[in-house]
Amino acid sequence: MSYESPIRDQLVTGGKTYRDVTRDITRPLENAPSKGWWIGFSLSTLVLALWIGATTYTVVVGLGAWGLNKTVGWAFDITNFVFWVGIGHAGTLISAVLLLFRQKWRMSINRSAEAMTIFAVICAASFILSHMGRPWVAYWPIPLPNAFGTLWVNFNSPLVWDVFAISTYFSVSLVFWYIGLIPDIATVRDRAVTKARKFWYGFFAMGWNGSAKTWHRYEVISLILAGISTPLVLSVHSIVSMDFATSLVPGWHTTIFPPYFVAGAIFSGFGMVLTLLVIAREVMNYKDYITEAHLDAMTKVVMVTGTMVGMAYITEFFVAAYSGVEYEQYAFLNRAFGPYWWAYWTMMSCNLLAPQVFWFKWARTTPWFIFIMSIIVNIGMWFERFVIIVTSLHRDFLPSAWAMYTPTITEVSILIGSFGLFFFLYFLFCKFLPTINMAEVKSIIPTHHEGDHGHDSHHNHSHETAEKGAIHGN
Amino acid sequence: METKKMILGVYDNPDKTYAATKKLLNSGYSVEDVYSPFAIHGIDRLMGIKRSKLSVAAFLFAMTGLSLAVTFQVYVSYFDWPMIIGGKPNLHIPTYIPITFELSILFTAFGMVSCFFIVNRMFWGKNADIIDIRVTDDLFVIAVNVQQNKTDIQALNQLLIDNGALEVRERTKE
Numbered sequence: 001m002s003y004e005s006p007i008r009d010q011l012v013t014g015g016k017t018y019r020d021v022t023r024d025i026t027r028p029l030e031n032a033p034s035k036g037w038w039i040g041f042s043l044s045t046l047v048l049a050l051w052i053g054a055t056t057y058t059v060v061v062g063l064g065a066w067g068l069n070k071t072v073g074w075a076f077d078i079t080n081f082v083f084w085v086g087i088g089h090a091g092t093l094i095s096a097v098l099l100l101f102r103q104k105w106r107m108s109i110n111r112s113a114e115a116m117t118i119f120a121v122i123c124a125a126s127f128i129l130s131h132m133g134r135p136w137v138a139y140w141p142i143p144l145p146n147a148f149g150t151l152w153v154n155f156n157s158p159l160v161w162d163v164f165a166i167s168t169y170f171s172v173s174l175v176f177w178y179i180g181l182i183p184d185i186a187t188v189r190d191r192a193v194t195k196a197r198k199f200w201y202g203f204f205a206m207g208w209n210g211s212a213k214t215w216h217r218y219e220v221i222s223l224i225l226a227g228i229s230t231p232l233v234l235s236v237h238s239i240v241s242m243d244f245a246t247s248l249v250p251g252w253h254t255t256i257f258p259p260y261f262v263a264g265a266i267f268s269g270f271g272m273v274l275t276l277l278v279i280a281r282e283v284m285n286y287k288d289y290i291t292e293a294h295l296d297a298m299t300k301v302v303m304v305t306g307t308m309v310g311m312a313y314i315t316e317f318f319v320a321a322y323s324g325v326e327y328e329q330y331a332f333l334n335r336a337f338g339p340y341w342w343a344y345w346t347m348m349s350c351n352l353l354a355p356q357v358f359w360f361k362w363a364r365t366t367p368w369f370i371f372i373m374s375i376i377v378n379i380g381m382w383f384e385r386f387v388i389i390v391t392s393l394h395r396d397f398l399p400s401a402w403a404m405y406t407p408t409i410t411e412v413s414i415l416i417g418s419f420g421l422f423f424f425l426y427f428l429f430c431k432f433l434p435t436i437n438m439a440e441v442k443s444i445i446p447t448h449h450e451g452d453h454g455h456d457s458h459h460n461h462s463h464e465t466a467e468k469g470a471i472h473g474n
Numbered sequence: 475m476e477t478k479k480m481i482l483g484v485y486d487n488p489d490k491t492y493a494a495t496k497k498l499l500n501s502g503y504s505v506e507d508v509y510s511p512f513a514i515h516g517i518d519r520l521m522g523i524k525r526s527k528l529s530v531a532a533f534l535f536a537m538t539g540l541s542l543a544v545t546f547q548v549y550v551s552y553f554d555w556p557m558i559i560g561g562k563p564n565l566h567i568p569t570y571i572p573i574t575f576e577l578s579i580l581f582t583a584f585g586m587v588s589c590f591f592i593v594n595r596m597f598w599g600k601n602a603d604i605i606d607i608r609v610t611d612d613l614f615v616i617a618v619n620v621q622q623n624k625t626d627i628q629a630l631n632q633l634l635i636d637n638g639a640l641e642v643r644e645r646t647k648e
Contacts, residue, residue: 017612018486018511018611069550097523150592151555152551154559155547156551156560158572165572166575168579171584175581175584182596188612189602190607190608191611203598207602208596208602209609210604210609210610211507211509212508212514213507213594215514216518217594220526220528224528225583225586225587228532228536231575231579232579242572443513
């Protein structure tokens with residue numbers, strides 16, 4: 001019962017019927033995987049093996065396997081952690097914030113963006129674990145009565161806040177994602193022809209029957225979950241930024257960090273969503289669902305957040321100059337013109353300058369170009385974290401302690417390997433779960449389009465439904 | 475156990491389903507439930523489903539999380555083992571805010587979703603009682619209660635068909 005404006009473009013093109021949606025979205029689940037899927041999956045498994053190898057090596061040898069030194073104690077590990085957590089922000093942003101704003105274009109992309117969130121947070125958590133050096137004591141930041149008497153954690157520390165923030169974010173995102181999946185899992189259950197599929201999808205569908213009473217409650221909790229996830233997603237990256245902002249290191253001790261990190265997280269998250277969706281719509285043939293209008297909307301978000309991040313870079317410079325604090329001023333001059341100048345200017349050009357091309361309609365609607373841009377955005381955002389962490393640390397208050405940091409092959413392998421972990425999980429998701437939210441997409445399809453179809457297709461359709469009902473004894 | 479007899483009208487369009495439900499209710503039939511592949515907006519109000527109390531549950535869970543988090547942090551850092559780290563005070567409300575906020579949200583999400591599963595009687599591995607296998611695909615079903623010797627089934631069937639039903643069936647439920 002929705003009003004369809006004659007002016008607005010359709011969110012789903014190709015005159016799809018409800019049945020078409022079900023068929024298109026369940027196709028990858030119900031058929032043998034394509035060649036492309038096998039190639040991608042094998043490749044990511046290989047890269048995942050690199051991650052397992054390099055991480056195991058680190059755990060066995062210790063942090064000496066990394067290029068850290070007395071001056072630069074955080075480098076690739078925390079850079080990668082913040083990078084992945086940032087990527088993990090787009091999913092919940094798309095599904096929660098855009099739900100509150102009633103942006104219906106989110107409906108074809110929220111499922112895969114949320115999946116991406118969960119996988120990215122898994123990657124981020126893996127860096128926290130390996131960076132501890134002794135991952136078997138990873139439970140220490142959790143306030144548990146322990147063997148040292150009841151020596152509790154220090155609640156003044158943002159690192160402890162981070163433990164709560166990341167774990168809450170992960171588990172709430174997982175719940176939100178699963179709640180969204182239940183009606184679609186039920187759809188797959190009711191179409192299942194193999195025993196295994198019937199059992200597993202039936203198991204996770206939790207007896208979903210699509211009744212009006214259930215739907216009513218479902219809508220209530222979806223709205224509340226969106227309402228609580230919105231401040232949650234903003235809080236998580238704010239707290240991550242406080243890991244730096246509450247310290248006294250020049251270049252870190254900055255009050256604009258929380259909003260600036262959140263904007264950066266949205267920026268990099270949308271970058272990664274675009275990377276994945278431009279491929280997915282091509283490979284899985286979902287161009288009618290993820291249309292150019294979707295790419296257009298997402299690239300606008302990329303441009304706005306990229307510009308916000310760029311403004312933060314410039315503001316930092318201004319504040320350092322205006323503060324009159326020598327150390328602060330040096331930290332920023334050193335970033336731009338010191339030995340890591342190349343990292344700084346990579347960040348500047350990828351994050352502030354490059355996204356400005358999205359002022360042009362052509363750039364916003366040309367998939368191959370958007371794909372290249374999304375990679376550039378990801379590179380830029382990785383370098384942003386590298387610049388913040390390494391350039392602030394490597395030349396501190398005491399010139400005798402100044403040092404340079406170079407990553408070892410192990411660290412580079414873990415970084416590359418983490419993409420293997422991410423894509424490994426993503427390919428599994430594409431094979432076993434519907435990558436587009438069918439129930440939501442069906443709700444935005446216009447209800448009176450009988451005229452769009454010939455008489456024949458309509459006839460076939462009703463014949464087939466009758467047949468299917470007969471098979472299942474209904 | 476009493477067996478319930480229902481007449482099912484199967485539709486292919488949410489607007490038709492909404493209109494038919496309205497007609498049925500106006501004609502005095504008792505609509506047991508409407509099954510659909512996605513939420514039909516407004517049909518809950520039409521059927522007189524009261525606004526779910528899950529939002530109240532969510533608020534109570536949020537308050538539980540909030541008070542537990544505050545109590546625990548104050549207990550740990552002020553009463554049980556006060557420590558001076560970086561000269562910061564032991565009872566320092568601002569530093570409790572992030573964890574309190576996160577735990578409130580954690581409790582809300584898990585508490586509310588658990589309540590949702592309980593009121594819908596949903597659990598992992600439940601054998602679904604599906605009214606029609608196609609309601610998760612592309613069809614909409616209105617289930618109308620039939621009272622023995624009271625309801626004129628012929629008229630009901632006609633009403634369903636007149637409002638665009640693709641098929642009309644009978645179903646008994648225990």
